[in-house]
Amino acid sequence: MQDQNVHVIDHPLVQHKLSLMRNKEASTNSFRRLLNELSTLMAYEVTRDVPMQEVEIETPLETTRTKVIDGKKLVFVSILRAGGGILDGMLNVVPGARVGHIGLYRDPKTLMAVEYYFKMPQHMADRDVIVVDPMLATGNSAIAAVERLKELGPRSIKFVCLLTCPEGVAAMQKAHPDVPIYTAAIDRELNEHGYILPGLGDAGDRIFGTK
Ligand SMILES: O=P(O)(O)OC[C@H]1O[C@H](OP(=O)(O)OP(=O)(O)O)[C@H](O)[C@@H]1O
Numbered sequence: 001m002q003d004q005n006v007h008v009i010d011h012p013l014v015q016h017k018l019s020l021m022r023n024k025e026a027s028t029n030s031f032r033r034l035l036n037e038l039s040t041l042m043a044y045e046v047t048r049d050v051p052m053q054e055v056e057i058e059t060p061l062e063t064t065r066t067k068v069i070d071g072k073k074l075v076f077v078s079i080l081r082a083g084g085g086i087l088d089g090m091l092n093v094v095p096g097a098r099v100g101h102i103g104l105y106r107d108p109k110t111l112m113a114v115e116y117y118f119k120m121p122q123h124m125a126d127r128d129v130i131v132v133d134p135m136l137a138t139g140n141s142a143i144a145a146v147e148r149l150k151e152l153g154p155r156s157i158k159f160v161c162l163l164t165c166p167e168g169v170a171a172m173q174k175a176h177p178d179v180p181i182y183t184a185a186i187d188r189e190l191n192e193h194g195y196i197l198p199g200l201g202d203a204g205d206r207i208f209g210t211k
């Protein structure tokens, strides 16, 4: 599946690290390190078209005009808990970005997203938002997060995950066709508990070592 609103980042470095993360024998330490590295690589693609501004600087030889990203206009929004793993990797390359958090967990019975926290920078109408969460499974969490963000009217919204599946992509595109999805892979399917197959298991538990 590849249409103009779904970007599968199939660079060999990304795919290699994702394969290592899928291995159930990967330690918490290596899972977290790989997610950090992978997210830094994904940031390269996701920020490809961010607005730039011209500034004047002095090189050791003369004054020149050159371009920089206005990091303050970019907001990374992390869906807790697991989004923190991608957030850290992205901040490695855009350290000036603003950061928002949405706390969501999936009700294990209904698989609906339950919100427990919401904190955004001010003046969201002037900002470009990149929402991050390693997993887009049923899509319920991502859809709920984007719905909440749209209430604040940001200039643009993108969604970045590590892994998704056809069901998650379809749900997200139906609810938010204007939000591009960036992912390292679209896996085969969801199981009856809403887990991605073959997947990598529970991302939050693997990042934080909670199981
Ligand atoms: O597309 P969905 O079906 O909504 O599933 C994806 C969500 O599930 C995971 O979070 P989880 O609810 O396990 O919370 P956690 O990050 O606190 O572990 C994951 O990080 C996503 O937020």
Ligand SMILES: O=c1cc[nH]c(=O)[nH]1
Pocket: 135, 137, 194, 195, 196, 197, 199, 200, 201, 202, 203, 204
């Ligand atoms: O496979 C899945 C689905 C939802 N959340 C996860 O962490 N993993």
Ligand SMILES: [Mg+2]
Pocket: 082, 202, 203, 204, 205
């Ligand atoms: Mg979890």
